[in-house]
Amino acid sequence: MQALRGVIAPNLTPFNDDLTIAEGLYLDHAEWLLAEGCVGLAPFGTTGEALSLGIEERMATLEAMIDRGIDPGRLIPGTGLTALPDTLRLTRHAVDQGCAGAMILPPFYYKGVPDDGLYDYFAWLIDAVDRPGLRVYLYHIPQVAGVGIPPAVAARLHKEFPETVVGIKDSSGDWENTKHLLAIEDFIVYPAQETTLVEGHRLGAAGCISATANLNPAAIARLIETIEAGAPDPQLNEEVAAFRKLLAGAGPIPAQKTLLARWTGDARWARVRPPLAPLAAAQAARLADEVAALPGYRRPAA
């Protein structure tokens, strides 16, 4: 299986005053991320507020990206909801749009479900999608979803459907878990942070799908270049990690959006959909100051 190798951004979703998706701005940002060095995009992830977007909105926005000329072969949209029929609808749509893959959450409402139930959910889904072009990337983010995908379930799915369940995004932040996943043969693993790129590369990770890539794509892409060339740049590595650390402490989604709003002068970036709430003005100002003071960080010209 040919993976997208490099940095992939789970691109953010800006909103108009009435909280509809600001589509033009959304598309501009997506194009900018690819131009800055992202090898792909993972629209409708946690960072993109996917679970606050309606099914129809998600499908329309994906189509708009492709209409704009973005290669669907660079897109791995999130398609996982809690119910099989709804997940089926989004997943089949993504395949029919020619997307490189679909990133699929486990069904996350019922908690403490058995491994067999998780396995059966994905097996049923794959059977129902019924498209040879389906490539599933499992999406493991237990601290948000409340339900994870244990490595044993991932391995079993990959073994049963080797051409279909091709990889996983591990957003757990638990490096031991990531190492278990990296030990699965021919399995594509995307850690969710750019702070483990050096060891990840050594262990066979395909790059990363990182929220912070929304603001810092070029530096992460350059770092990956130095790693792949066999000479990781230690200073760049530190700078990239420092930026990540600052953002992670601040409530990542509203924090990133407030920075984009300041840098672009476009208030649509500052909005979030409930149940999230925007950063308070004082907190936003302090964060912008802290970012400006980071050594080596150059605010991107968005």
Next chain:
Amino acid sequence: MQALRGVIAPNLTPFNDDLTIAEGLYLDHAEWLLAEGCVGLAPFGTTGEALSLGIEERMATLEAMIDRGIDPGRLIPGTGLTALPDTLRLTRHAVDQGCAGAMILPPFYYKGVPDDGLYDYFAWLIDAVDRPGLRVYLYHIPQVAGVGIPPAVAARLHKEFPETVVGIKDSSGDWENTKHLLAIEDFIVYPAQETTLVEGHRLGAAGCISATANLNPAAIARLIETIEAGAPDPQLNEEVAAFRKLLAGAGPIPAQKTLLARWTGDARWARVRPPLAPLAAAQAARLADEVAALPGYRRPAA
């Protein structure tokens, strides 16, 4: 606000071999529950595997109930999903069908969200539904959803929208929380268990919306009659509680479905949708024996 007072069943959802909803059996069960003494039904709750049912399935099944002749004034369907547009669609549909209310989960994907974000979600929803007939029952089940509705948020919503946010179902099992809710003036509170009916009645609860009512509706209804007549039947109270306790320990949804399958001889009752898994045969047999041995419990003629 005129509440449905008594026992309300969050009715179970049977499935065909291919895991589509067994509609005829679903409707038969719904009618049976009302005939046995349920004052209303709460279709598409946690017990009804609502979060494993698709949006279209939920709307079609609600319409089928009403087409069958069930009074929508007795129905409080669940309509809460994680995203405002999807929740809006189900909620507006329920209002347009003339339902007594809509039982609405908080947006449950993003965790640790601020109270203001929860409030804004419901305020935005009420504005967008834009129907004077909307009656919202908040649905508090934090141990499953991973996100609850704090009493302060419930009180604020009821104060701001007194004719619309009329009540809450408290499935937390935390009686201290229920008492906080019962202290909100003119607020309809449904505890989720039939084991607190006596004290609930004293404190002004409207009855209960209990999963176990799917199997034990007549006994719970009779108990409520004795409580409302001022002379709670202590033996009936104990029997009802013993049945509840037995079921609660067994993984409530698969356990109830396996009992219904045995009692009716209809295998469609035993099926659950992934990620849930059915009870193992030995466990199901043991449960059936334990129920049969309960003093005073009469298996309903379904």
